[in-house]
Amino acid sequence: MGATSVTGKGLGSASGKNKGSSHMTIGAEKLVGPRVVACDEVTLDGSGDLVVKLPVLSGVAADYVCIATDSHATAATPCACALTMDSSTTTLTFKGTAAQTVAYSVIKKGLAI
Secondary structure (H helix, E strand, O other): OOOOOOOOOOOOOOOOOOOOOHHHOOOHHHOOOOEEEEEEEEEOOOOOEEEEEEEOOOOOHHHEEEEEEEOOHHHOOOOEEEEEEOOOEEEEEEEOOOOOEEEEEEEEOOOOO
16 A cells, blocks of 8 residues: 655655656556446437437447447336447437437447557
8 A cells, every 4th residue: 555645745645746757657548448438328219219419439430339228127128229420420329119218338449548
């Protein structure tokens, strides 16, 4: 366990300067693994459809996975999400039952770099 400081000085402080090599600083951009880029809950329309538009994400649609699940675990019903991208928008197209509440997440595949 590292040292802590209540004065804001010393080895355990959270001061703006990192004592040591710049390679010792670990930021979120250096984390290895998938990264969640969007997550929310939506309600489908009376036909069981919904389109959600997000800002354009980096890369191509194949770099991302969209996961959708019914929010009502007591009577869960199937639902699906398709992710497409163009030069200005990321579009999520949902299909399920009428007025279904769906929780979704968009995850970048592979390494977070």
